Amino acid sequence: MWLIFFITVSSVVINLPQNYRVKFSFGPIKIDRTIERPQFNLNLGPLSIKKDFSPKFGLDLSGGTHLVLEADMTGISTADRDKAFASAKSVVERRVNLYGLTEPIIQQAKVGQSYRIIVEIPGISNIDKAIDLIGKTARLEFFEEASTSAREATPSSVAEVWPIKTELTGKNLKRSEVTFDPKTGKPEVALEFDNEGAKLFEDITKRNVGKTVAIFLDGQLLSAPRVNEAITGGKAVIQGSFSMDEAKRLSIALNAGALPVPLHVISQRNIGATLGMSSIEKSVMAGAIGLAIVSLFMVVNYGVMGVIADVALIIYALATFALFKLIPVTLTLAGIAGFILSIGMAVDANILIFERMKEEIRWGRDHLTAIKLGFDRAFPSIRDSNISSLITCAILYYFGTGIIRGFAITLAVGIIVSLFSAITITRTFLRMVYK
Amino acid sequence: MFDIIGKKWFYFIFSGLIIVPGIISLVFYGVRPAIDFTGGTLLELKFEQSQSSNVKSKNLNEEIRKIVESQKIGIGSIQQSGQNTYLLRLKPIDKDQNQKLQETLRKNLGDVTELSFETVGPSIGQETTNNAIKAVAIASLAIILYISFAFRQVPKPYSSYKFGICAVFALIHDVLVMLGLFSIFGHFFKVEVDTLFITALLTIMGFSVHDTIVVFDRIRENLRKMPGVQFSKVVNESILQTLARSLSTSLTVLLTLFALLLFGGESIHWFVIALLIGITSGTYSSIFNAAPLLVVWDEKTRQKSS
Numbered sequence: 001m002w003l004i005f006f007i008t009v010s011s012v013v014i015n016l017p018q019n020y021r022v023k024f025s026f027g028p029i030k031i032d033r034t035i036e037r038p039q040f041n042l043n044l045g046p047l048s049i050k051k052d053f054s055p056k057f058g059l060d061l062s063g064g065t066h067l068v069l070e071a072d073m074t075g076i077s078t079a080d081r082d083k084a085f086a087s088a089k090s091v092v093e094r095r096v097n098l099y100g101l102t103e104p105i106i107q108q109a110k111v112g113q114s115y116r117i118i119v120e121i122p123g124i125s126n127i128d129k130a131i132d133l134i135g136k137t138a139r140l141e142f143f144e145e146a147s148t149s150a151r152e153a154t155p156s157s158v159a160e161v162w163p164i165k166t167e168l169t170g171k172n173l174k175r176s177e178v179t180f181d182p183k184t185g186k187p188e189v190a191l192e193f194d195n196e197g198a199k200l201f202e203d204i205t206k207r208n209v210g211k212t213v214a215i216f217l218d219g220q221l222l223s224a225p226r227v228n229e230a231i232t233g234g235k236a237v238i239q240g241s242f243s244m245d246e247a248k249r250l251s252i253a254l255n256a257g258a259l260p261v262p263l264h265v266i267s268q269r270n271i272g273a274t275l276g277m278s279s280i281e282k283s284v285m286a287g288a289i290g291l292a293i294v295s296l297f298m299v300v301n302y303g304v305m306g307v308i309a310d311v312a313l314i315i316y317a318l319a320t321f322a323l324f325k326l327i328p329v330t331l332t333l334a335g336i337a338g339f340i341l342s343i344g345m346a347v348d349a350n351i352l353i354f355e356r357m358k359e360e361i362r363w364g365r366d367h368l369t370a371i372k373l374g375f376d377r378a379f380p381s382i383r384d385s386n387i388s389s390l391i392t393c394a395i396l397y398y399f400g401t402g403i404i405r406g407f408a409i410t411l412a413v414g415i416i417v418s419l420f421s422a423i424t425i426t427r428t429f430l431r432m433v434y435k
Numbered sequence: 436m437f438d439i440i441g442k443k444w445f446y447f448i449f450s451g452l453i454i455v456p457g458i459i460s461l462v463f464y465g466v467r468p469a470i471d472f473t474g475g476t477l478l479e480l481k482f483e484q485s486q487s488s489n490v491k492s493k494n495l496n497e498e499i500r501k502i503v504e505s506q507k508i509g510i511g512s513i514q515q516s517g518q519n520t521y522l523l524r525l526k527p528i529d530k531d532q533n534q535k536l537q538e539t540l541r542k543n544l545g546d547v548t549e550l551s552f553e554t555v556g557p558s559i560g561q562e563t564t565n566n567a568i569k570a571v572a573i574a575s576l577a578i579i580l581y582i583s584f585a586f587r588q589v590p591k592p593y594s595s596y597k598f599g600i601c602a603v604f605a606l607i608h609d610v611l612v613m614l615g616l617f618s619i620f621g622h623f624f625k626v627e628v629d630t631l632f633i634t635a636l637l638t639i640m641g642f643s644v645h646d647t648i649v650v651f652d653r654i655r656e657n658l659r660k661m662p663g664v665q666f667s668k669v670v671n672e673s674i675l676q677t678l679a680r681s682l683s684t685s686l687t688v689l690l691t692l693f694a695l696l697l698f699g700g701e702s703i704h705w706f707v708i709a710l711l712i713g714i715t716s717g718t719y720s721s722i723f724n725a726a727p728l729l730v731v732w733d734e735k736t737r738q739k740s741s
Contacts (some may be wrong), residue, residue: 068559114558131530265529266556270549279702286698290691297687334631337703340695341638341710344688345645351687352649355680381652384585385645391577392641396634399570404634411638 057122057331059271061280064122067131068267071115076259080175084259085115090249091138091256092117092263095218117263131265140170140257143214144204162214162224166204170257172197178247181239187247189223189238191254198234206230215254222253283336290340291317294347302354308429309350309422316346316421323413335406342414345389349422352378367434375427382423386415440671443727450608450724453716457615460622466614467621469629472564474557475511476525478533479550480540483519498544499523506536514625520550527554567633571610574637578644579603586651590658593666597732602647605717605725609643610636612716613709620705631706639713642688646681646721653677654726667730674726685718 059066069092076084089108096104096119105120119134143162174192181188193201204213205227214224225238238250295313298306320339324331357374365373393415396408439446470477482495499513499521509526516522528536533552540547582599589595613636620626653673661669689711696707 068556070556070558267559268530268552268554270552282699283695286695289698290694293690293694294687297683297690301683333703334634334706337695337699337706338638340691340699341688344691345642345684347687348645348684351680351683355677355683359676377656381649384582384652385648387585388578388581388644388648389641391581392574392637392644395570395574395577396637399566399573404630407634407638 057280059120059122059269059332061331061333061336062122063271064120065131065271066267066269067119067121067134067265069117069119069134069263070266071117072262072264073115076261080259081115083175083255084261085110087138087252087256087259088115088261088263089117090252091218092119092134094220094253095134096121115261116266131268134263138170138256138260139218140173140254141216142166142168142204143216144208145211145213162212166200168193168197168200168204170260172200173254173258175258176251176254178244178251179237186239187242187244188240189242189247189251189254191236191238193234193236195234198232201234201236202230202232205236217253217257223250279333283333283340287336287340287343290343294343298347298350304433305354305357305430308426308433309347309354311429312350312421312425313343313346315425316418317343319421320414320417323417324410327413329409329413330406331410332406334404335410338407338410339414342411342418346414346418346422349378349382349386349418350426352382353422353426371427371430371434375423379423382419386419389415437675438671439674439723440667440727440730443723443730446723446727450612450720454608454611454615457611457618460618461615464618464622466618466628467625468564469627470524470553470555470560471630472560472567472628474527474555474560476523476528476533476552476554478523478525478536478552479516479520480523480537481520481548481550482544483546495544496521499540502539502543503536506532506539508532508536512625527556529554563630567630570633570637571640574640575603575606578606578640582644582648582651585648586655589655590662593658593733597729598651601725601728601732602644602651604728605647605720606640606643608720608724609639609713609716613639613713616712617709626705631703632709635706635709635713638710639717642714643717643720646684646717647725649680650674650677650721650726651729654729666733670726670730674722678722681718681722685714688714 071085071088073081073084085108089106093104093106096106104122105118107118109116109118144164144166145162172193174194174197176189176191178187179190180186208227209229210227212224212226215222223238223240225240242250291313295310298309298313300306302309320342323329324339329335353374356378357370360370360373360377361367390412393408393412397405397412496513496515500510503510503513503523503525508528511524511526513524514522530552533549533554537547537549579596579599579602582602583595586595586598589598617626617628617632621628650673653676654670657669657673657676661672692707692711692714695703696711699707
């Protein structure tokens, strides 16, 4: 009982809009206040949970762009492909973030022999310029420091600190990886140049002993290590107080220049934001009407028991939606359809139980026994039928992409919550009513 | 007492009446695959009527076609989708071609705004098709296995795999009804089969089995309760006992779907229709096909053994 109460209240709290102004007057009583959704901050030692409970909308609802890029790996040896792919992804990430776009989602997917990067950018539907940039091959360059005098005149940008472009580029870099200093055990980033690069690098380091050499990727400063001595042989190490993560990130960025992968757009989807907004409104409307019709149907058909099922159904809807926000599940149009569909299916367990109870009563059992038998005997078919639905959800999730996955998750969450609401909640209420 | 089993051939024929035209349509017309499967570009454009009011909307379609052709872009179809909006189905084009096309359209027909732009490469299309087929096949297999497992305690001489296979027959029935009707819709209303349709198909597979299991579960229970009673009588009794439940559940689902159909967005219109058809077919097939099929199978084996 208390569990149900707790779930209901917390669901309601989570479902509250960010700022909701309650304003109504009742005779002399005037209420005008803003209810704010509490932010949930939990600190458990190193574990810090921070949630703001905003629903996540998919691209078809929020509007935005969905891109699938395919990496052209023809120029890269099989052994280096995974490395090159990781670098290509980091380059895409860097470039998308450069545009300051809100919450981009960047995923990598390897399908058979092809390497793909999926980019989802919500909110903006026309980002042709960004796509041009995203598709470009990465450009890695090495720059030398300006003369001391120029450096002292307070530089206003990195370009002024390292104005001298060298011949050395990413094309001369064979690969980069994270290694460890054998003395201190600290992570460092190793570079390996080809023959031409080794010579160029030797010249550069000779000229710049005691100074820094800057490495730029796409015009952004990556690292500016100080040259300790002239380096021959084409192998260099960047030392620094790197954490493992930092070293990895630097190495991946360097590899983007060393193993440049051309990216082609193989699928693009732009969805206007206005289209999305009207879809949300329509779906909410449809959901509310669906819920109302089902509630009415249950009351007409099952009387008091129907009312109880409706209460369970409302708790179900609240709890499911709260879960969507908690997990969080990205809501797409198909996902919302799945949710609304699950409202219809949620009452199925109740219908099964109630029909069974009706039968038991017809066969001469008293109410309490009928309730117990109704639940016990209806359970196997509720269990079996829902498991088969969950199996299809799992298969949908496994084989589906984007839209279909959203639908599978919302339907699965709906089914699981409905089992709880239709069985536990209704049973508790029924026992209270018939005691 | 209703005798459903006695009239089983009538119900089978009724199913046939719906499925056979669908299959014929499938064979002759196939379905209209959306760009999700074939690869291609879907471009929705809005034209400012005020500037091109001298061009009548019928001609506008022609004008667009001419301009698209002048850009050497392959056309699938051009359809009016709203007041001044047009839906262009094209061979795959990239965003540069798209920009150029819109510029040319703007020059000739007044201001144009892009509502949505979607392009799918042919390789992805092929992959989506493969995945869809795999998903449907694996789902069917998983369901047979699960039912065989769930009904393993069915009393002798009835075997659990028969329950599984009959459930899958009902499921194939529903899949055929949906595919067939959408093939007919595709031919007459230009409805396309896209990933959402596959989603609907798989959902219905889940639902159909869900429904069938409820009936089968009652058969299993009654077989234990009424030993010695003729199998067809037990099945008939079980169907009647679960009828109220089956109809109630389907009705609630259908009601929510009608709400979605009437008030939901335009883009899920056909998705909801697919679900509506599927649920109706799913309920019908579990009551009138799956369970009677068990009886037919049982009678056939008995004839052989005797």
